Amino acid sequence: MANNTFPPESLQQARALVSSLEAGNEADVNQLLDTLGKLRESSLFHELGKLTRELHETINSFHLDARIAALTQTDIPDAKERLNYVITMTEQAANRTLDAVEQSLPLSTQLQERAAGLRAPWQQARAAANGALNGVGDQITAFIDEVENDAVVLQRHLSDALMAQDYQDLTGQIIRRVITLVHDVEQNLVGLVRLSGQRMGGAAPAPATAVAVASATVLEGPRVPTLDKADSLKGQDDVDDLLSSLGF
Amino acid sequence: MNKDMKILIVDDFSTMRRIIKNLLRDLGFNNTAEADDGSTALPILQSGSFDFLVTDWNMPGMTGIDLLKAVRADAKLSKLPVLMVTAEQKRDQIIEAAQAGVNGYIVKPFTAITLKEKIDKIFERLEATA
Numbered sequence: 001m002a003n004n005t006f007p008p009e010s011l012q013q014a015r016a017l018v019s020s021l022e023a024g025n026e027a028d029v030n031q032l033l034d035t036l037g038k039l040r041e042s043s044l045f046h047e048l049g050k051l052t053r054e055l056h057e058t059i060n061s062f063h064l065d066a067r068i069a070a071l072t073q074t075d076i077p078d079a080k081e082r083l084n085y086v087i088t089m090t091e092q093a094a095n096r097t098l099d100a101v102e103q104s105l106p107l108s109t110q111l112q113e114r115a116a117g118l119r120a121p122w123q124q125a126r127a128a129a130n131g132a133l134n135g136v137g138d139q140i141t142a143f144i145d146e147v148e149n150d151a152v153v154l155q156r157h158l159s160d161a162l163m164a165q166d167y168q169d170l171t172g173q174i175i176r177r178v179i180t181l182v183h184d185v186e187q188n189l190v191g192l193v194r195l196s197g198q199r200m201g202g203a204a205p206a207p208a209t210a211v212a213v214a215s216a217t218v219l220e221g222p223r224v225p226t227l228d229k230a231d232s233l234k235g236q237d238d239v240d241d242l243l244s245s246l247g248f
Numbered sequence: 249m250n251k252d253m254k255i256l257i258v259d260d261f262s263t264m265r266r267i268i269k270n271l272l273r274d275l276g277f278n279n280t281a282e283a284d285d286g287s288t289a290l291p292i293l294q295s296g297s298f299d300f301l302v303t304d305w306n307m308p309g310m311t312g313i314d315l316l317k318a319v320r321a322d323a324k325l326s327k328l329p330v331l332m333v334t335a336e337q338k339r340d341q342i343i344e345a346a347q348a349g350v351n352g353y354i355v356k357p358f359t360a361i362t363l364k365e366k367i368d369k370i371f372e373r374l375e376a377t378a
Contacts, residue, residue: 094263102270159360162270166357169264173306173335 010039059196068193076186078227083179085224087172094168101162105155112151115144249371251276253299258282258289258315259333260307264356268302268333271360275367286310290318293325305334305341313345320349329370333358 013036020028062068122144126137133140223232233239255272257280259265265282272280281296283289287309293301301319305312312332319325331352332345345353351373352366 091261091263095266098263098266098270159274162267163357163360165263165267169259169261170335170356172261 010036013039062192062196068189072186072190072193076182076189079182080179080186081227082224083175083182085226087175090168090171094165097161097165101158105158105162108151108154108158112148112155115148115151118144119148249368249375250299252279253277254297255280255300255302256283256289256293256296256298257302258284258286258307258312259304260284261304264304264333268363271363272302274360275364286312286315286318289315293319293328294322298328301328301330303330303332305332305336305345313341313348316345316348316350329374331366331370333363 013032017029017032017036020032122140126133126141129137220229220232223234225234228234233242255277257265257268257272259268262284265284269280269282272278281292281298283292285307286303289301289303290310292298301315303312303315310318312334316330316332319328319330329351330349331354332350333354333356335356337355342353351370354362354366
């Protein structure tokens with residue numbers, strides 16, 4: 001029977017067992033219990049044998065699968081490298097922004113203070129000029145106010161920009177956890193390959209290069225310097241050089 | 249609370265240390281030093297005369313909670329005010345930090361105002377019990 005653990009004879013045996021029990025026939029009961037027991041064991045062994053064979057074949061094909069080799073030898077290490085590079089890139093960007101902010105803040109503070117400091121002397125000068133400065137004078141007074149007020153606004157925005165760089169710490173922490181996860185998966189995969197290799201008597205997995213795809217059809221994405229391939233260019237200058245060598 | 253007090257900023261991300269340093273400077277605190285891990289921070293604290301410690305939790309060598317415990321266990325440092333600034337915000341962690349003797353706890357992301365308020369509060373309490 002395909003779906004049953006127990007073959008149809010077992011029902012027959014069970015009926016015989018009930019009869020023997022009712023008749024109090026101890027010898028027959030023991031013998032039937034034995035037979036039923038053995039039937040069960042052989043079915044289980046049959047299933048176990050089938051499962052073991054399937055597992056054996058899966059491990060075998062797993063070990064020899066060139067994609068597994070590519071994963072453990074190239075793709076996963078590359079993935080970790082890319083994630084680390086993301087952290088580096090965000091650190092550089094955040095630092096560049098902080099540089100700009102740190103240099104701008106004192107400028108805006110200075111503007112505010114100078115404007116505030118000019119107000120009184122300016123009013124005195126206007127009063128002493130007796131109306132000679134009236135036209136442009138009003139504009140200058142307004143300008144002094146504007147500078148002082150705008151400097152305060154500038155400082156607020158610059159402080160916001162400063163605080164916003166906290167994204168680098170938070171995203172960096174999250175990415176580090178993903179790197180750890182990828183690393184754990186990698187270790188497990190390597191362990192599995194090694195284990196299956198031992199079972200298979202050391203048949204070597206197909207080398208990663210066996211699955212190399214024509215590079216023209218694979219888009220690499222942004223450049224990760226430590227993963228540069230032989231035909232990767234390294235920036236605008238390289239691109240311009242190549243184009244001009246082609247006649248552009 | 250003295251604006252000249254010596255503050256140690258500890259975080260494994262240099263950008264975060266830089267942000268905190270700037271915020272402290274905006275509040276008038278210019279006397280700051282930095283460390284990138286609990287393990288590098290502890291000897292710095294032991295050799296210098298610091299008045300305030302601002303630390304992250306999650307750091308690869310020695311974590312902030314272990315740094316806090318080491319500070320509280322050291323006779324010379326046990327009274328040092330400690331402010332934790334961290335992304336860790338599980339109930340149990342906050343309880344653990346409180347039980348280990350932290351003076352303030354800020355969760356990331358935070359604002360400049362929050363930092364000012366918590367620092368003020370820490371030193372108000374210390375001065376009240378002094």
